[in-house]
Amino acid sequence: MAKILYVEDNPQNMRLVRKILNAAGYDVLEAPNGISGITMATNELPDLILMDVNLPDINGLEAASRLKASSVSWIPIIALTANAMHGDRENCLAAGCDGYLAKPVMKNELLNTVALFLKQSAAAHQHQ
Numbered sequence: 001m002a003k004i005l006y007v008e009d010n011p012q013n014m015r016l017v018r019k020i021l022n023a024a025g026y027d028v029l030e031a032p033n034g035i036s037g038i039t040m041a042t043n044e045l046p047d048l049i050l051m052d053v054n055l056p057d058i059n060g061l062e063a064a065s066r067l068k069a070s071s072v073s074w075i076p077i078i079a080l081t082a083n084a085m086h087g088d089r090e091n092c093l094a095a096g097c098d099g100y101l102a103k104p105v106m107k108n109e110l111l112n113t114v115a116l117f118l119k120q121s122a123a124a125h126q127h128q
């Protein structure tokens with residue numbers, strides 16, 4: 001089953017998303033900040049990364065752009081942000097994120113988005 005890394009500093013969000021993903025059969029890796037998220041992505045090679053934007057060290061967009069400039073640039077990154085402001089989606093995509101979800105996280109939207117990006121990623125790997 002697919003392995004998903006969730007980079008999130010808020011324990012409540014972490015618990016909620018972990019519960020939703022585990023119930024759908026996904027393995028979840030947890031990182032509480034941007035730097036540990038980058039390290040974990042590099043070492044554990046998750047199939048997909050969910051990236052909170054507001055993190056205590058470097059922000060999620062900075063972490064995403066570092067990952068997209070690294071050896072694990074192929075891992076899809078979905079940004080999660082509470083700042084549902086104009087231009088937010090564009091900022092996420094400009095930083096190299098593949099997708100974007102606004103908080104609060106909705107179960108079906110999360111699962112549909114995760115499934116879509118995992119499917120695209122698997123298809124891309126088959127063509128290599």
Ligand code: MN
Pocket residue numbers: 008009010052053054055
């Ligand atoms: Mn946060």
